[in-house]
Amino acid sequence: xxxxxxxxxxxxxxxxxxxxxxxxxxxxxxxxxxxxxxxxxxxxxxxxxxxxxxxxxxxxxxxxxxxxxxxxxxxxxxxxxxxxxxxxxxxxxxxxxxxxxxxxxxxxxxxxxxxxxxxxxxxxxxxxxxxxxxxxxxxxxxxxxxxxxxxxxxxxxxxxxxxxxxxxxxxxxxxxxxxxxxxxxxxxxxxxxxxxxxxxxxxxxxxxxxxxxxxxxxxxxxxxxxxxxxxxxxxxxxxxxxxxxxxxxxxxxxxxxxxxxxxxxxxxxxxxxxxxxxxxxxxxxxxxxxxxxxxxxxxxxxxxxxxxxxxxxxx
Amino acid sequence: xxxxxxxxxxxxxxxxxxxxxxxxxxxxxxxxxxxxxxxxxxxxxxxxxxxxxxxxxxxxxxxxxxxxxxxxxxxxxxxxxxxxxxxxxxxxxxxxxxxxxxxxxxxxxxxxxxxxxxxxxxxxxxxxxxxxxxxxxxxxxxxxxxxxxxxxxxxxxxxxxxxxxxxxxxxxxxxxxxxxxxxxxxxxxxxxxxxxxxxxxxxxxxxxxxxxxxxxxxxxxxxxxxxxxxxxxxxxxxxxx
Numbered sequence: 001x002x003x004x005x006x007x008x009x010x011x012x013x014x015x016x017x018x019x020x021x022x023x024x025x026x027x028x029x030x031x032x033x034x035x036x037x038x039x040x041x042x043x044x045x046x047x048x049x050x051x052x053x054x055x056x057x058x059x060x061x062x063x064x065x066x067x068x069x070x071x072x073x074x075x076x077x078x079x080x081x082x083x084x085x086x087x088x089x090x091x092x093x094x095x096x097x098x099x100x101x102x103x104x105x106x107x108x109x110x111x112x113x114x115x116x117x118x119x120x121x122x123x124x125x126x127x128x129x130x131x132x133x134x135x136x137x138x139x140x141x142x143x144x145x146x147x148x149x150x151x152x153x154x155x156x157x158x159x160x161x162x163x164x165x166x167x168x169x170x171x172x173x174x175x176x177x178x179x180x181x182x183x184x185x186x187x188x189x190x191x192x193x194x195x196x197x198x199x200x201x202x203x204x205x206x207x208x209x210x211x212x213x214x215x216x217x218x219x220x221x222x223x224x225x226x227x228x229x230x231x232x233x234x235x236x237x238x239x240x241x242x243x244x245x246x247x248x249x250x251x252x253x254x255x256x257x258x259x260x261x262x263x264x265x266x267x268x269x270x271x272x273x274x275x276x277x278x279x280x281x282x283x284x285x286x287x288x289x290x291x292x293x294x295x296x297x298x299x300x301x302x303x304x305x306x307x308x309x310x311x312x313x314x315x
Numbered sequence: 316x317x318x319x320x321x322x323x324x325x326x327x328x329x330x331x332x333x334x335x336x337x338x339x340x341x342x343x344x345x346x347x348x349x350x351x352x353x354x355x356x357x358x359x360x361x362x363x364x365x366x367x368x369x370x371x372x373x374x375x376x377x378x379x380x381x382x383x384x385x386x387x388x389x390x391x392x393x394x395x396x397x398x399x400x401x402x403x404x405x406x407x408x409x410x411x412x413x414x415x416x417x418x419x420x421x422x423x424x425x426x427x428x429x430x431x432x433x434x435x436x437x438x439x440x441x442x443x444x445x446x447x448x449x450x451x452x453x454x455x456x457x458x459x460x461x462x463x464x465x466x467x468x469x470x471x472x473x474x475x476x477x478x479x480x481x482x483x484x485x486x487x488x489x490x491x492x493x494x495x496x497x498x499x500x501x502x503x504x505x506x507x508x509x510x511x512x513x514x515x516x517x518x519x520x521x522x523x524x525x526x527x528x529x530x531x532x533x534x535x536x537x538x539x540x541x542x543x544x545x546x547x548x549x550x551x552x553x554x555x556x
Binding site: 019056057058060061063064067083084085093095168169170171172176181182187188189190221 | 426
């Protein structure tokens with residue numbers, strides 16, 4: 001079997017496409033997917049992400065998915081920009097494609113850095129992405145923390161479409177922990193409910209990672225069940241409001257990701273979510289002082305306006 | 316499409332060479348994959364070479380894994396072999412239609428359609444996989460993992476749209492230690508099967524070659540009276556990955 005693991009592109013390497021002669025300068029390695037490695041590259045002074053694969057057929061399947069997604073949402077910025085082959089010095093050829101570079105951090109790092117307050121919104125955005133994909137006729141398949149990038153203000157982007165599968169076919173790639181077959185909770189047929197199950201496990205992994213992994217170590221294969229997962233939904237304060245939602249997703253009860261997203265949204269704005277307690281709570285006297293300052297400032301502005309001291313653009 | 320998956324942890328020591336048997340399988344249009352199961356700290360370096368050679372002669376692939384990776388490896392090999400088999404058949408067509416040697420030789424904008432066909436055939440072509448399990452003494456602690464991998468494979472096969480069947484064999488047979496026993500005849504559903512592999516103490520011999528020959532024969536018996544032979548021939552390429 002050919003794998004891409006042999007090929008390592010050092011920063012500074014310039015790659016020229018065999019067919020279209022596009023030149024791309026490697027900046028650094030961004031990550032590794034199932035079908036190849038993803039690099040940050042520079043082309044005509046702009047940054048892109050480049051996926052280099054070891055197997056042309058595997059990579060092309062992925063490209064086919066991206067193409068048919070692109071044909072469905074014409075108005076958005078294109079995700080897939082070029083497809084070509086790279087001829088290495090040793091004569092071996094590696095297929096690659098160029099895609100939009102998504103700035104962001106992987107899901108768990110984002111939540112660790114920005115705080116669990118962002119979880120309901122990020123979750124909702126992710127469900128929206130999944131719904132969009134399902135409505136285009138595909139299931140994501142290999143949903144896991146590493147494949148979800150979060151950008152500014154909780155914007156979500158799915159990366160690595162290696163597991164994306166046409167609805168009704170068998171899921172092409174999956175990760176055991178997130179796979180409903182592994183938990184004796186259903187088939188590996190690509191259905192919306194498959195991704196929603198993975199989404200629920202993803203939520204558990206974010207806040208109950210240790211207990212989740214403990215389950216995989218202690219339970220015998222035939223004893224794994226969604227009931228074990230459902231028990232993990234009530235422990236953590238960030239998950240608790242969504243416990244009922246998660247149980248439904250683990251039970252395959254949502255007809256579609258869109259329906260799941262709507263139910264998620266109702267919980268999000270239904271008052272069930274309590275803001276996480278601030279780590280450094282502002283002391284009362286500081287808040288008081290701040291309020292006084294603001295009143296003084298407002299008074300000053302009112303005075304300045306009445307005296308005509310502000311530039312015309314501001315008044 | 317026909318595959319033989321050998322799961323073992325040691326060298327063969329009785330009867331015909333398994334490399335020869337694998338070459339026989341390939342001649343019959345059966346791809347042979349081999350998984351060597353090792354536990355942490357265990358070394359089977361002597362068997363490693365044999366495992367590689369069996370796979371090479373059988374047109375398939377080989378891997379050394381520990382029991383935790385077994386399910387995933389079985390899945391990966393099966394899927395990869397399906398794609399490769401289809402690809403070889405498609406490459407033949409490509410030579411005739413486009414004059415291109417392979418999918419890779421086509422310009423990227425023409426690969427899409429070919430790969431769509433490969434994916435579609437890979438999903439819908441009938442598939443038969445015979446699993447041949449080494450149950451000699453050193454394999455015994457690993458058999459629970461093997462059984463789990465088999466169940467996991469069946470679960471994946473059930474979501475294919477094409478007919479997918481497995482059969483399971485173990486060796487050595489306890490009576491004379493020179494062949495294999497069929498534990499499960501061709502089936503696509505093992506939900507009702509409580510235990511696939513026997514948990515009895517086995518004799519010390521490892522007749523890998525003779526056991527493989529029996530499985531090849533089993534494949535042939537399954538073909539009697541069927542007319543799909545001609546159809547299958549197109550699927551058996553001569554190229555080895």
